[in-house]
Amino acid sequence: xxxxxxxxxxxxxxxxxxxxxxxxxxxxxxxxxxxxxxxxxxxxxxxxxxxxxxxxxxxxxxxxxxxxxxxxxxxxxxxxxxxxxxxxxxxxxxxxxxxxxxxxxxxxxxxxxxxxxxxxxxxxxxxxxxxxxxxxxxxxxxxxxxxxxxxxxxxxxxxxxxxxxxxxxxxxxxxxxxxxxxxxxxxxxxxxxxxxxxxxxxxxxxxxxxxxxxxxxxxxxxxxxxxxxxxxxxxxxxxxxxxxxxxxxxxxxxxxxxxxxxxxxxxxxxxxxxxxxxxxxxxxxxxxxxxxxxxxxxxxxxxxxxxxxxxxx
Amino acid sequence: xxxxxxxxxxxxxxxxxxxxxxxxxxxxxxxxxxxxxxxxxxxxxxxxxxxxxxxxxxxxxxxxxxxxxxxxxxxxxxxxxxxxxxxxxxxxxxxxxxxxxxxxxxxxxxxxxxxxxxxxxx
Numbered sequence: 001x002x003x004x005x006x007x008x009x010x011x012x013x014x015x016x017x018x019x020x021x022x023x024x025x026x027x028x029x030x031x032x033x034x035x036x037x038x039x040x041x042x043x044x045x046x047x048x049x050x051x052x053x054x055x056x057x058x059x060x061x062x063x064x065x066x067x068x069x070x071x072x073x074x075x076x077x078x079x080x081x082x083x084x085x086x087x088x089x090x091x092x093x094x095x096x097x098x099x100x101x102x103x104x105x106x107x108x109x110x111x112x113x114x115x116x117x118x119x120x121x122x123x124x125x126x127x128x129x130x131x132x133x134x135x136x137x138x139x140x141x142x143x144x145x146x147x148x149x150x151x152x153x154x155x156x157x158x159x160x161x162x163x164x165x166x167x168x169x170x171x172x173x174x175x176x177x178x179x180x181x182x183x184x185x186x187x188x189x190x191x192x193x194x195x196x197x198x199x200x201x202x203x204x205x206x207x208x209x210x211x212x213x214x215x216x217x218x219x220x221x222x223x224x225x226x227x228x229x230x231x232x233x234x235x236x237x238x239x240x241x242x243x244x245x246x247x248x249x250x251x252x253x254x255x256x257x258x259x260x261x262x263x264x265x266x267x268x269x270x271x272x273x274x275x276x277x278x279x280x281x282x283x284x285x286x287x288x289x290x291x292x293x294x295x296x297x298x299x300x301x302x303x304x305x306x307x308x309x310x311x312x313x
Numbered sequence: 314x315x316x317x318x319x320x321x322x323x324x325x326x327x328x329x330x331x332x333x334x335x336x337x338x339x340x341x342x343x344x345x346x347x348x349x350x351x352x353x354x355x356x357x358x359x360x361x362x363x364x365x366x367x368x369x370x371x372x373x374x375x376x377x378x379x380x381x382x383x384x385x386x387x388x389x390x391x392x393x394x395x396x397x398x399x400x401x402x403x404x405x406x407x408x409x410x411x412x413x414x415x416x417x418x419x420x421x422x423x424x425x426x427x428x429x430x431x432x433x434x435x
Contacts, residue, residue: 153365299370
């Protein structure tokens with residue numbers, strides 16, 4: 001069968017909402033797009049542990065510390081589900097890790113911003129995880145089976161993250177003047193980067209879109225971003241705080257919130273490696289990997305030894 | 314039908330050419346841990362079900378890692394692990410021939426038999 005026929009059959013399967021599984025035929029570009037997207041998603045989970053890990057030792061109570069540890073552990077788990085999904089497409093874990101460490105592979109730019117105060121743990125949970133969840137809920141229905149299954153697992157765990165974040169801010173919003181100020185400052189710093197998480201405006205691409213046709217994605221950046229803004233603009237009222245956007249206003253006609261212009265120069269600067277923490281994050285990842293090498297080697301040596309012992313017995 | 318591959322930038326999907334990049338190379342790791350498939354029984358009386366995969370040095374470590382990765386919220390009471398290389402899978406391209414023998418045997422299904430109403434619950 002010529003390749004065109006394979007591609008046609010493939011598209012028919014997608015249109016019929018059949019999932020694509022690892023051993024099924026797929027266009028090379030579909031494989032590549034999925035590998036890039038899933039591995040970047042995995043890297044984001046792993047690098048995402050850094051700004052939060054930063055606060056584990058300084059959490060204000062034992063309860064908050066236990067919660068934060070559990071959350072960071074979840075992020076590691078999410079990274080692993082996703083790496084496994086990407087591996088089914090034929091890229092090895094080592095290659096992916098190397099691409100992250102060399103800077104060839106990207107991760108979500110949001111994690112290149114610093115976590116300066118305890119309130120940031122709340123804002124990250126509420127805004128950053130909140131934005132991620134909208135994307136992830138959509139991805140539960142993505143066309144590649146292993147990716148969709150990993151997403152279902154992740155979504156089940158993610159709602160705890162957002163709720164604990166909101167609750168952290170809620171406590172601060174009802175605290176002293178200083179705590180209230182800390183809460184507002186954190187929201188001010190995380191709001192715009194959270195909106196950037198959804199990626200460039202749809203109008204930047206005028207062509208019909210392959211990822212949508214292949215049902216890897218099912219909603220556009222602008223749709224997801226608007227959903228997010230509509231949701232947060234309501235929730236912030238409960239906190240009694242404000243979002244740092246003078247143009248944010250309910251539009252009765254559209255039944256959506258209008259909002260101000262996002263600073264896309266900042267977005268691209270951070271993507272290209274010039275955000276506040278890009279170098280620090282990569283350095284931390286490389287250090288962890290290099291310093292873990294002896295552990296990986298020791299575990300292998302121990303496994304070999306155990307095998308020999310079992311044989312001898 | 315031919316595909317013109319059109320790139321669009323999505324959340325979590327940033328194209329490589331826009332990135333910073335460097336020549337950093339992870340030190341050659343001679344000890345890649347093998348890949349394991351993990352199966353979990355969610356409660357007594359149910360089958361083990363495929364949960365996902367992970368890397369581990371040996372079976373014992375695979376079970377411990379599976380505990381951490383796949384049962385953080387009490388999702389399991391029993392874990393099986395098997396090295397992925399020992400799993401043989403059927404080929405989707407041969408699915409037609411493989412399952413063809415079952416297609417024309419509708420008499421294997423109970424609904425094939427029309428019985429009088431008086432014969433309840435058979």
